[in-house]
Amino acid sequence: MNKFDVIVVGAGPVGSTFARYIANEGFKVVMLERKREVGVPLQCAGLLGKKIKDINILPDEYILNEVYGAYLHSPSDIILKVGRKDPEAYVIDRVGYDKFLVEQAVDAGAELLLNHRVKGLDVKTGEVCVGNNSDKIFQGEVIVGADGHASRVSDEFNPKSKSVMAAQYLLDMKKDVFDIDNVNLNVNSNISPGFLWMIPISKSMARIGLFANKDYNGLNEVLKDFINHDTCYKNASILKKYQGFIPVYNSKKKIVKDRAILLGDAASQVKPTTGGGLIIGFECAKMAANTVSRALQMEDIKILNEYEYEYKKRFKNELKVQIEVQKIFESLTNEDLDKMFLKLKEGNAEALISEYGDMDTQSTLIKEMIKNRLLFSILPKLLTRRIGSLWK
Ligand SMILES: Cc1cc2nc3c(=O)[nH]c(=O)nc-3n(C[C@H](O)[C@H](O)[C@H](O)COP(=O)(O)OP(=O)(O)OC[C@H]3O[C@@H](n4cnc5c(N)ncnc54)[C@H](O)[C@@H]3O)c2cc1C
Incomplete structure (x- = not known):
């Protein structure tokens, strides 16, 4: 049996950030990731408030654009222009950033096992099974479920998680047309409480997407309709199409159970209004790492409950x-x-x-x-x- 202090299920950005913190404390940690390659396919608009720089490492090479404000559009296009004179947010290369965060965790001493899908676990004993025939068993003092919106770890002690779908296109206009200093956000009752975004990554390329209570075809219809009806996008080519899921925030979700804790999308740690999960996930990764580290040092697993308490104290009202x-x-x-x-x-x-x-x-x-x-x-x-x- 492979024994670890901490088993992190999922090497997404939040799981790998947590793994880096805990490895830096000198604990033996493994990240079990079902994919063969970290970070792909892209499932993100990549817009991060400037606060990110205080919360996690973000090297400049992953910043594609800096934005200063936004144009907010009503259904009949009444526009509110908001912003500041300094950059308010970064548009990032999310695939590159996910890989970078994993490398940082590995450099800190965490082990990464790709192609390791967790199929089962026991929150009391800390056993985790990987593979179809439960052929590999790992044991951890603590299991961290950072396995995204449909978390297998969460399923062990919560009802099935709920998510909404998101779709996004990478558009190429082949000439300089975009105001790269501002994002555009459109609201419409047809997609509420979701919204549609246009995030420029250069003067000629942008990410256009939305999340809403619709299936993939429904989301595509709205996106195509939007592009076809706005003359600005007349000559746009769709270079890539992406889809993903955004967890519905659930205040009743248990995020600690015996030896297991949940983190990031797995814990529905997302901002309900925007669906953004990176900044809150990173803050929680730090909080969780402090608690897990204390629980391991004191050899008292009950200390893990303090993570849920701290998380609620910090974020419940917001x-x-x-x-x-x-x-x-x-x-x-x-x-x-x-x-x-x-x-x-x-x-x-x-x-x-x-x-x-x-x-x-x-x-x-x-x-x-x-x-x-x-x-x-x-x-x-x-x-x-x-x-x-x-x-x-
Ligand atoms: C279209 C879209 C646009 C978005 N835009 C933004 C944005 O602009 N800004 C922002 O802050 N947030 C945005 N988000 C949300 C953001 O992408 C997530 O909050 C973020 O990815 C959460 O990170 P995570 O590490 O918790 O989970 P994930 O990134 O989902 O990572 C989970 C990892 O766990 C792995 N995994 C899953 N199950 C298992 C298993 N059983 N065994 C092993 N591994 C497993 C997965 O393969 C994955 O690598 C967007 C989301 C979508 C869908």
């Missing part, structure tokens, strides 16, 4: 606010959305969003909108009260 924002968006018709954009424009919200808006934390902006009564002017009283009550 995620609750985002869930409320998401529910409100879901309830609005296209007419409501247009009216809302109009009122926001009239109420000088562009300046307020530019000052207080943050890709990763929306509660600060919502608080400001309540304070200066902007939220009251755009939403029915009942909804405003529901959001306001989150701070009481």
Whole structure:
């Protein structure tokens, strides 16, 4: 039997970041990854708030573009322009970055086993089986489920995880047409609470995608319709098509059970409003590594429960606010959305969003909108009260 202090199931960006931290502490760690090659296929828009640089290593060579702001489009194209004079976010080469993070973990001493799909585990004994005939058995003091939206580790102590589908195209315009300083985000009741993004990676190339409660064909229809109806994309060639899943945030999900913990998409650690999971996942990887390290040093597996406590203390309120924002968006018709954009424009919200808006934390902006009564002017009283009550 292969014995380890920690077994990390999944060598995605969050699992490998955790593995690096724990290997740096001198523990014996293995990453079991079902794929033959890390990071492929791409399943990400690759947009990361500038905060990433404080949270994880991001070498400049993986940054394809820096963006300063966004154009937010209503269904009938009322546009809000928000942004700052310094870069707010990076557009990254996600495939390269995933590989880099795994290399960093291996350099720190973690073992990587590709083509190792975990089929079964025992959260009490720490046994993990790999392969069709459970032919390989690993044993860990701790098992970390960083195995993505349909986590096998989570299945062991949670109901089946729920996800929504996302689709994305890589577009080539063959000439310089894009404003590379800004992303474009479109809302429409047809795809709420999801949205459609256009993220420039150069003046001639962009990632266009969306997530919504639709199947792959439904998502493709919306994307094709969008490209065909906007004259700007008349000569666009679709170089690549991608698809992926975004976990639905579940506040009731157990993320610690006996010797197992969940991390990243496996723990539904994603921002409900945007589906972004990297920054929150990386923050949780650090939190989890501290707790796991203490549990191993003290030889007391019960310490693992502190990870769930810390995670909730840090993120529960922010995620609750985002869930409320998401529910409100879901309830609005296209007419409501247009009216809302109009009122926001009239109420000088562009300046307020530019000052207080943050890709990763929306509660600060919502608080400001309540304070200066902007939220009251755009939403029915009942909804405003529901959001306001989150701070009481
Ligand atoms: C279209 C799309 C666009 C996105 N855009 C953004 C964005 O712009 N910004 C952002 O922050 N986030 C974005 N996200 C979300 C982001 O990609 C995820 O939050 C992130 O990948 C989570 O990392 P992870 O390591 O937790 O999981 P994953 O990246 O899913 O990695 C899990 C790993 O586990 C492996 N695995 C799964 N099951 C097993 C098993 N049984 N045994 C062994 N290995 C297994 C998988 O092969 C995979 O390598 C987007 C997602 C999608 C789908």
